[in-house]
Amino acid sequence: MSAAVLKIAGLGKAFREYRMEWQRMAGWFGGKTKAASETWVLRDVSFQVFAGESVGIIGQNGAGKSTLLKLVTGTLRPTEGSIAVAGRIGAILELGMGFNPDLTGRQNARYTAGLMGMSPEEIDAVMPGVEEFAEIGEYFDEPLRTYSSGMQVRVAFSVVTALRPEILIIDEALSVGDAYFSHKSMARIREFRKQGTTLLFVSHDPGAIQSLCDRAILLERGKLLMDGNPSEVMDYYNALISEKENKTVEVRHLDSGKAQTSSGNRAAVVETIGLFNAAGEPVEFVNVGEPVELRVRTRVNAAVPRMVFGYMIKDRLGQPIFGTNTHHTRQAMENLREGQVVEYRIAFPMNLGPGSYSVSTAISSTETHLIDNYEWRDLALLFTVANQSRDFFVGSAWVPPVIEIQCDR
C-alpha cells in the first residue's frame, strides 16, 4: 500500500436552521449567533483511504453516506474536521449531473467535461470515446429530455470516466442502468482499479460491494460504526437491519480469523449444525457433486406461534450462492412449546465449484428475518469444496456438461 490519497479526520457536517436568516449572515462576518436548530448528519468520522484501495460505504437511508461523498467531492463543505485529497476526483453523485434537458447528449457531455475542467482540446480528444462507451446511438444528438433515466446514466458515467480519475466516487447511480450497461461500467471500474484508481462506492447492493470493494465502511446515524472486510461489514449490516428494536448484535471472532455475527431475540436458536456425507460421517471437505446432508438442531427457548428455518450458502466473498427456507418449501412449524427441539436434515448434491463456503442460518416466524427475528447467524458453518474426481472447471457452480462435437472432414 502506498500513501493515503484520502485522509478524513474528525469530519462532521451540520445543517443549521436559523430563526432569522440574517443571523446566519451575521455568522459569515464573525458575528456570534446561535442556530435555532442544528442537525448533525455526520460526526466524528475519521478514516484513510490508500492509493488503489476500493472502499464500499454502506448504511441505511439517512446514515450520511451521500453527505460523506458530497463532502469528499467538495460540493458540500465540512462544518468541522478536515478532508485531504490527493489527486483528481471523478464523481457521479445521484442522477443527472445537472444536465440541461434542452441540449443534446453530445452538448451536455461537452458541457460536463468543461465543468470538470477539461480544455477544449481534451474534450475533443475524449468525445469519440464517450459516444462509443455510452452506446446510445442516434440519441446522442437528441435533446436530453427525450432520454430515459438509464440513458442519462450512460452519458453521465461515460463522461465522468472518460479520463481515468485518481479517485472515483460513485453514489448508487449505476443501479439505475440496465444490466448490460452496469456490467460494462463495472468492467471499466475494474480496469481503472488495475491501473491504480481509488474507488469510493455507495450501494445498497451487497453483491456489488463484495465483488468490487476490498474494504467496507458502515455508517449509522452519521457515525462510523465499522470499518473492515466487506463480507464482515455486510453481515453486521444485515444483522443491524434486523435489529431495529435495538436487540443485541454479537460479533464473535472464529479461530479462522473471520468474524461471526449473530442477532435475534433468541426465542429459538441453532444448537448444533454440521455437514454429513452419504455414509453419515461429518465432513469439512466435500468433493464436487458429492451428495451431502446439512443437519441442524434447533431449540425453542420460548413458545412461538410459527417457526421458519432458513439457510444460505455463501462463497468466500460473502455473495449468496443458494438459500431458501421452510416457508418457501411449505414446511413451517406451528405452535411450538418452550424447550422443544426441532431437527432439520437438508439433503442436496454439492454442485458447487471448488472453494471455501459458509452457511448462514436464520430462524424467524415468516419468510423474512425482518419480522420476529428469533436468531440470525452468519458463518454458522464453514466448509470447503474440492475437485477430486471431475474434469477441470472454473466457477462457483458445478453444471456438468455433455459436449458433442461435429466436424466436417
Add this chain to the structure above:
Amino acid sequence: MLLAIWHYRHFILTSIRNDLRTRFARSKLGATWMILQPLAMCAIYAVVLGRVLGTKLPDTTNKYAYVIYLLAGLLGWTLFSEMITRCLTIFVDNASLLKKMVFPRICLPLIVSGSSLLNSLFLLLATLGIFIAIGSYPNWMWLWLPVLTAVTVLFGLALGLILGVLNVFVRDVAQVMGVLLQLWFWVTPIVYAINILPGNFALVLRLNPMYAICSSYQQVLVWGHPPHFKTLGVIVALSLVLLAIGMGLFRRASPDMVDVL
C-alpha cells in the same frame, strides 16, 4: 480565483453559447425574442405616450426624436434589468449543478454577464438599424456605447451578485425585486424627460444610479453629446464598492450555499 476563472475560460464561453442555443431550442423565433420584446415595449410607449399624451422633448428637431429617446434609455435599462433578474436566481436555478459538480462557482455570474452582453449587442444592432432607418445617422459619439455598456454590466453584476447570494437564503428577495424593478423603471427617466418633473423631485431622482446610466445613453444617442464623465465616474466607483461587497458576501456565503439549496 482569477486563476480558476482563467482555467475555466473555455467552459464559460461554451456555457454562453449553450445559453443562446437553449433559447433557440424551444421557441420558433428563438433568440429574436430578446430583441423583439424591448422593441415591442418601445413601440407601445411610443404610441401611448408619444401620440396620446403628446410627450415632446425639448431641443430636438427630428420628428422621431421621442422614439430615439425611448430606444436610447431602454438600451441601458434592458441590459441592467436582465443582469439583475438573472443574477437574482442564478444560484437557485443552478441548484442541481451546484449540488452535483465541483467547479468555481464564480463562473456562474460571469456566464450571465457574458450572455446578457451578447443579448444587449443584438439589441444594440437592431436599435442602431432603426436609428439609421429613421434618419439618425452614425456619429463619433456612438463610440461611447461600449464604455456605457461596460459600466452598465459592471453595475448590474455588482448589485446582482449581492442580491443573488441573498436570494439563496431569503427567497423573498426575488419577489421583492420583481416589484422594485418595476418601480425603479418608472423613477428612471426613460419614457419621460427629467425636465417635466417638479424641481425638488428631479433633484432626488438624480441620486438614482440608473438615471446616470440611462441619461448617458440618451446624451450620446439623442443629443450627440459625450456623457457626463463625473456622474459616470461616480457610478463606476459605486459599482466597484458594491462588487467588493458582493464578492465578500459571496466568499463568506459559499460554504453555506449548497446546504440550503
